[in-house]
Amino acid sequence: KLGVDYYRNSCPDVESIVRSAVKTKLEQTFVTAPATLRLFFHDCFVRGCDASVMLASWNNRAEKDNPDDLSLAGDGFDTVIKAKAAVDSVPECRNKVSCADILAMATRDVIALTGGPSYTVELGRLDGRISTRASVRHHLPHPDSNLDQLKAMFASHGLTLTDLVALSGAHTIGFSHCSQFTKRIYKFKSKSRIDPTINLPYARQLQQMCPEKVDPRMAIQMDPGTPQTFDNMYYINLQQGKGLFTSDQTLFTDTRPRNIVNLFASNNTAFEEAFVAAITKLGRIGFKTGKYGEIRNDCSVVNGIV
């Protein structure tokens, strides 16, 4: 079982060491926050929260080489690497704290530092030794997924509809590449070619920011209201037809989760409580202990390779 005091004897100050490394990195670039949060999600959904997503390979066959992970921003990886270096610079902590736990702590820290809830994070996950491009297939949601697909994928990890709605609120910060939603604003199967569930002025704005032959590296803010604040604006956006992806807007268009969206839109405390409960459950997915894992010396390679 995971616990909140896991490093009490081996590295008692680990939480403040990680927090200050994360804070320094966030002051350098805001992307630190969304990039770290998304990295945690992608890690936990594939082989559990074991930092498998961080492993690199010489032949581009690691998890992070899968197309679904190629849009993970480098600053998330860099945050964990920097926090790990800070932890390892303390002699008693050297190689005592897993990369998976550092990612979980850094995620908690970026949420609090951008205005979201503070919570205690459970620790004691070991790092995995396997990372393959193939293991990502069918394990991560797509922006054009419908509610049944999203529900099934989250349910396979023990996450409820409320958890799905709460965790999707992570889209209250961060960026998306234009290609993730071009279908909705240019190629929708309707006369106007625009998805009717998008607020029309917002769709026009998106078309301006993302012209049809836009540079594929172009990214836009996902929450047009408060792009750098972790708040419940995401749900207010959904009520106004300003969900960026089909997977976002469907949480309001589909009547099943709509009352949850309405609750979170009107009550930030209800959102924060549900988010903390859900991300705590997310952090328990497939965690490894004992002989099933290790504490990696370098977050991007398994021990004993070189």
Ligand code: HEM
């Ligand atoms: C429910 C299904 C979800 C889908 C379909 C989805 C899809 C996406 C997509 C397509 C992007 C844009 C990536 C890019 O083009 O760079 C994105 C960004 C992001 N997602 Fe999700 N996501 C989902 C759930 C989540 C969850 C559960 C979390 C975290 C708890 C999360 C956190 C983020 C963050 C923070 C970003 C911004 C990343 C950045 O700015 O670098 N997402 N998501």
Ligand SMILES: [Ca+2]
């Ligand atoms: Ca993983």
Ligand SMILES: [Ca+2]
């Ligand atoms: Ca926001």
